Amino acid sequence: MTEANTGSSPAETYIGRFAPSPTGPLHFGSLVTCLASYLDARAHRGTWLLRIEDVDITRCKPEYADDIVATLTAFGFMWDGEIRVQSRQxxxxxxxxxxxxxxxxxxxxxxxxxxxxxxxxxxxxxxxxxxxxxxxxxxxxxxxxxxxxxxxxxxxxxxxxxxxxxxxxxxxxxxxxxxxxxxxxxxxxxVVDDAEQEVTHIVRGADLLDSTARQIYLQQVLDLPTPTYLHIPVVTNSDGQKLSKQTLAAAIAPADASRALCRALAFLGQAPHPATTNAPPAEILSNAITHWQPDAVPKQRSAPEPATFGDSQCTSKLIT
Ligand SMILES: [Zn+2]
Missing domain, CATH: 3.40.50.620 (HUPs)
Structure with missing residues (x-):
């Protein structure tokens, strides 16, 4: 399904993507990236693709890819079209x-x-x-x-x-x-994947900010279009380290999806909206799309993981 923009002019075409590497289960940092790219795509009535970046077969495992797909589904994310798997390209x-x-x-x-x-x-x-x-x-x-x-x-x-x-x-x-x-x-x-999938908008973590100039240069050498970029802050733990498999970040649990989504929205600086932490994930996402404000995302390269939420209005506890 790539005609999500039916009715809009070609200039308004939006194709975004979430591209996790299956080196472990999704953690809060990957959830924040996924959520930001999803909300930005859906708020633009765009297409949102899922790509498994397993080109480094020495670090990636197929079972992690399956786990990522199952977790995204449990969190209410719905992608368009087939999942692209790098190791098949x-x-x-x-x-x-x-x-x-x-x-x-x-x-x-x-x-x-x-x-x-x-x-x-x-x-x-x-x-x-x-x-x-x-x-x-x-x-x-x-x-x-x-x-x-x-x-x-x-x-x-x-x-x-x-x-x-x-x-x-x-x-x-x-x-x-x-x-x-x-x-x-x-x-x-x-660069090849983004071009072949005709990605127009890249939303990802600021740990890739320093790769972007190289990717843009390679696009120019290959005569490919350059997408627009939005880099969100990287989530850090209490020791100031990026959440990752290496820093032993906890896996996000489907049973805790609604609270985790609300914490992710708070991290992204999003204003409170009508859903509560008790609402199903799909309702939280739907509200978050309607209220998505990319300008509210903190203009920082990294920010600490927000505290755990109680039962309350979703995103009411904004990061400071
Ligand atoms: Zn050499």
């Missing part, structure tokens, strides 16, 4: 890589992780690649493939975070599109 990614090789936009790199760390400065996402293999004729087979990036300052306007700029060469460096072990890198998969 390898042919598309390889086709794009061949195109990039033919156009000399990429080069092969045989540096080890240690060699890069030894001779590099830290950037937004670990060591900045020092360019060792950039001008060598190294065979592509069996080596990593990196995209050449220019020494230009690239900026974009984020709907929540405002103007975000990055100098690709000094802050990110020539980045990996295919790993040495043969796996397609996230940056390539996400």
């Amino acid at each position: 390898t042919m598309q990614y390889e086709a794009v890589l061949r195109h990039l090789i033919e156009s000399h936009a990429v080069f092969a790199c045989r540096c080890s992780r240690k060699e890069i760390a030894d001779s590099a400065v830290d950037g937004v996402d670990g060591p900045v690649y020092p360019g060792t293999c950039r001008n060598q004729s190294i065979p592509f087979a069996g080596n990593a493939i990196r995209l050449r990036v220019p020494a230009t300052r690239n900026c974009f306007d984020d709907r929540v975070q405002g103007k975000v700029c990055q100098e690709l060469a000094s802050e990110a460096g020539d980045f990996v599109l295919k790993r040495r072990d043969g796996l397609i890198a996230y940056q390539l998969a996400v």
Whole structure:
């Protein structure tokens, strides 16, 4: 079902997505991201897609993907169309890589992780690649493939975070599109998927803010349209760490769906609405769509997890 925009002009087309990685069950941080992308899509009468980002098969498990789908259903989220699974799209990614090789936009790199760390400065996402293999004729087979990036300052306007700029060469460096072990890198998969699914609006966590300039640059190299971006704050625990599998974030439980949704709405700065914490998840979501205010999302890269809710009006306890 991709005609959710029937009746509106092409300029108003909205296709959004939620794209979890099945490295564990959904936690409160993933719920907040899911909720924000869902509300923004539905408030725009847009299409909302679900994509399983399991391109890194060393970290992802199919049973977690099944668990994520079941949890989203229990929380009342309804996506449009088929679920796209990255591990089934390898042919598309390889086709794009061949195109990039033919156009000399990429080069092969045989540096080890240690060699890069030894001779590099830290950037937004670990060591900045020092360019060792950039001008060598190294065979592509069996080596990593990196995209050449220019020494230009690239900026974009984020709907929540405002103007975000990055100098690709000094802050990110020539980045990996295919790993040495043969796996397609996230940056390539996400750009190809968003383009093939015709995603127009990306709503996701601010932990990906520093990846966005690289993704926009890759879109430009591939002559693909750039979606609009909205990065919500990352949810942190009492130690100030991002909620994740690594920081042992608790799984969200379907039995507690309504309260968890209300806490997520409070985290997103949404004003109180008629539903209470006792209402079924579908009713809370429906109210939240009607009252969705993206401008109220805190303009921060991270914010602490809100306290647990009692029985009350949904979202009445806003974060401070
Ligand atoms: Zn290299």
